Amino acid sequence: MVIALGVLCIGMFAVAIWLRQQNRGLEKQLVAAGERIHELESDLDAALRPPPPSSSAERAVRRVLRTASKVREHGITGLIQSTLEDVQTWASADERADILNMAASDGTVTLFFSDIESSTQLNEQLGDATWVKVLAAHDRVLRGRIAQYRGQVVKTAGDGFMVAFRDTEAACRAALDIQRDLPRDPALRRHGRIQVRIGIHTGQVVARDGDYFGRNVAMAARVADLAHGGEVLGSDAVREALDEDAAVELAEMSSVELRGLGGEHVVWQILPPA
Incomplete structure (x- = not known):
């Protein structure tokens, strides 16, 4: 019984570590996606902005x-x-x-x-x-x-x-x-x-x-x-x-x-x- 409980705890701890790693990976992906969206918005704004008038x-x-x-x-x-x-x-x-x-x-x-x-x-x-x-x-x-x-x-x-x-x-x-x-x-x-x-x-x-x-x-x-x-x-x-x-x-x-x-x-x- 004690052994089974120990195995269960170890398993839960491993799952927790795995979930934390997944969350960190997801956070990095979200940050990267946000930066990419910002870049695309900047590019679009530059493309739509009219060119400066000539003198x-x-x-x-x-x-x-x-x-x-x-x-x-x-x-x-x-x-x-x-x-x-x-x-x-x-x-x-x-x-x-x-x-x-x-x-x-x-x-x-x-x-x-x-x-x-x-x-x-x-x-x-x-x-x-x-x-x-x-x-x-x-x-x-x-x-x-x-x-x-x-x-x-x-x-x-x-x-x-x-x-x-x-x-x-x-x-x-x-x-x-x-x-x-x-x-x-x-x-x-x-x-x-x-x-x-x-x-x-x-x-x-x-x-x-x-x-x-x-x-x-x-x-x-x-x-x-x-x-x-x-x-x-x-x-x-x-x-x-x-x-x-x-x-x-x-x-x-x-x-x-x-x-x-x-x-x-x-x-x-x-x-x-x-």
């Missing part, structure tokens, strides 16, 4: 090289016909957020397109060195008034601007002030009269990556195409969006067809208040 200078050089000839050839129309990558402004993440915030909750925004009339001929006449100075003065005037009326430059291409405004009247007043300021600017006056065409339209757009897309973007650009130098034209949607006491005057023009957009469209000349 603004690198992006600018690439886009300038791609767009220079296209902008010279197409002017304001190139803003719509070119790809987004060809014409987009090199905006920071904060600037892109500001652009997207210009639209109302339903996607409605007022868009302003402008360009210098006969810019290719002017460039040829003045030469590249002088033309660069003209563009700098032109940009300074436009950006000053755009900022005053809380607009946001969406993108630029050569002498063309695409600007978003939350308020339709603000867009109209900014355009009128720009047309008044340009002939008075000393840096521009010495090179003759620099005339700018401006078109404005209000409507719903699709916002993505700091830019706007859709039929109403094309509409705004087409309205600008109709304008002559020194003119500000607006679509019928602009007239409807303006309050009755808005500090601008509207003169109706004849209905027109807009290339690529079906039907006829009423266009208004936007003028300073009488």
